[in-house]
Amino acid sequence: NAGVTQTPKFQVLKTGQSMTLQCAQDMNHNSMYWYRQDPGMGLRLIYYSASEGTTDKGEVPNGYNVSRLNKREFSLRLESAAPSQTSVYFCASSGASGTSIFYGYTFGSGTRLTVV
Amino acid sequence: QKEVEQNSGPLSVPEGAIASLNCTYSDRGSQSFFWYRQYSGKSPELIMSIYSNGDKEDGRFTAQLNKASQYVSLLIRDSQPSDSATYLCAARAAGGYNKLIFGAGTRLAVHP
Numbered sequence: 697n698a699g700v701t702q703t704p705k706f707q708v709l710k711t712g713q714s715m716t717l718q719c720a721q722d723m724n725h726n727s728m729y730w731y732r733q734d735p736g737m738g739l740r741l742i743y744y745s746a747s748e749g750t751t752d753k754g755e756v757p758n759g760y761n762v763s764r765l766n767k768r769e770f771s772l773r774l775e776s777a778a779p780s781q782t783s784v785y786f787c788a789s790s791g792a793s794g795t796s797i798f799y800g801y802t803f804g805s806g807t808r809l810t811v812v
Numbered sequence: 813q814k815e816v817e818q819n820s821g822p823l824s825v826p827e828g829a830i831a832s833l834n835c836t837y838s839d840r841g842s843q844s845f846f847w848y849r850q851y852s853g854k855s856p857e858l859i860m861s862i863y864s865n866g867d868k869e870d871g872r873f874t875a876q877l878n879k880a881s882q883y884v885s886l887l888i889r890d891s892q893p894s895d896s897a898t899y900l901c902a903a904r905a906a907g908g909y910n911k912l913i914f915g916a917g918t919r920l921a922v923h924p
Contacts, residue, residue: 727909727910729911731914736820736916737916738816738900738914738915738916738917739856739900739912739914740914741911741912741913744909744911746909746910752909754911786855786856790910798844798904798910799861800846800848800858800861800902800912801856801858801912802858803855803856803857804855805854805855806854806855
């Protein structure tokens with residue numbers, strides 16, 4: 697039972713390069729999320745997908761795009777990387793939808809991205 | 813901007829003592845609260861959730877919620893060096909879609 701799988705675990709990009717962070721969950725969860733974590737700032741929501749076929753902006757969406765490919769997969773794309781996007785990126789999923797009880801997130805192991 | 817505030821620490825406690833971690837939130841519409849533990853270089857791991865005013869106990873952990881004061885706490889009894897980690901408080905944002913708003917975390921150091 698893998699839970700939430702993120703790839704890659706580490707990446708170094710040059711300014712202006714593009715890349716896609718991959719996330720897949722095998723828990724049949726409806727909702728998926730992308731967060732970034734920076735020292736002293738906690739986890740900030742970039743984008744989320746409440747259900748297959750929908751995506752919405754979070755707190756810090758600028759410079760990012762997402763795709764909910766199917767129920768399992770939710771990818772995050774950096775079109776033109778900037779040093780300010782150096783961070784640790786976490787994908788998460790949750791099973792609740794609508795007004796059902798929400799039990800919190802399951803997180804992936806994270807991607808440590810450095811933009812030079 | 814809805815916020816969750818935590819003291820960044822570090823909170824240093826001796827082994828065997830009670831560690832008390834605190835959190836306040838600004839969104840009065842939040843109804844669900846979560847505590848995550850994050851070891852250095854690892855991903856957050858859910859340890860407690862609380863939905864109603866009062867206390868909720870799970871082993872050595874007790875979560876406390878006071879919605880009137882917009883205050884959440886986590887008590888860790890008989891603290892162990894393995895409890896040394898950053899503890900993240902999170903509130904479910906009002907309005908649906910199950911978005912969590914996280915505090916910046918409190919670093920706990922348990923020394924032998």
